[in-house]
Amino acid sequence: MYVSEIQFSFHLQDLPRIHALAEDVMARMGQLPGCRQVVVLRTAPDRLTSFVTYDTMLHAEAAEDTVADLFGRIAPLLVVLPQRQIYPALFFARFDD
Numbered sequence: 001m002y003v004s005e006i007q008f009s010f011h012l013q014d015l016p017r018i019h020a021l022a023e024d025v026m027a028r029m030g031q032l033p034g035c036r037q038v039v040v041l042r043t044a045p046d047r048l049t050s051f052v053t054y055d056t057m058l059h060a061e062a063a064e065d066t067v068a069d070l071f072g073r074i075a076p077l078l079v080v081l082p083q084r085q086i087y088p089a090l091f092f093a094r095f096d097d
Contacts, residue, residue: 001089004052008082034059
């Protein structure tokens with residue numbers, strides 16, 4: 001498993017617009033081969049951090065164009081363009097009901 005991390009800052013008044021785009025972004029991410037999970041955390045009032053898990057590094061790298069396109073759509077709402085980092089997951093467990 002590999003995890004992609006993206007931190008991005010935005011203007012507080014744009015949070016409703018970011019929420020409006022989130023459904024489409026999540027749907028597109030869910031269609032990517034090897035994409036297993038997307039988690040977005042609000043890490044500060046004006047900052048979000050996304051974590052996306054992929055089966056392999058190849059899947060994570062192959063998603064780069066789609067991720068760039070999706071973030072390009074919200075770029076006007078961001079304070080600075082985000083940087084994407086990919087890390088190997090040392091531990092990963094999923095618990096279903």
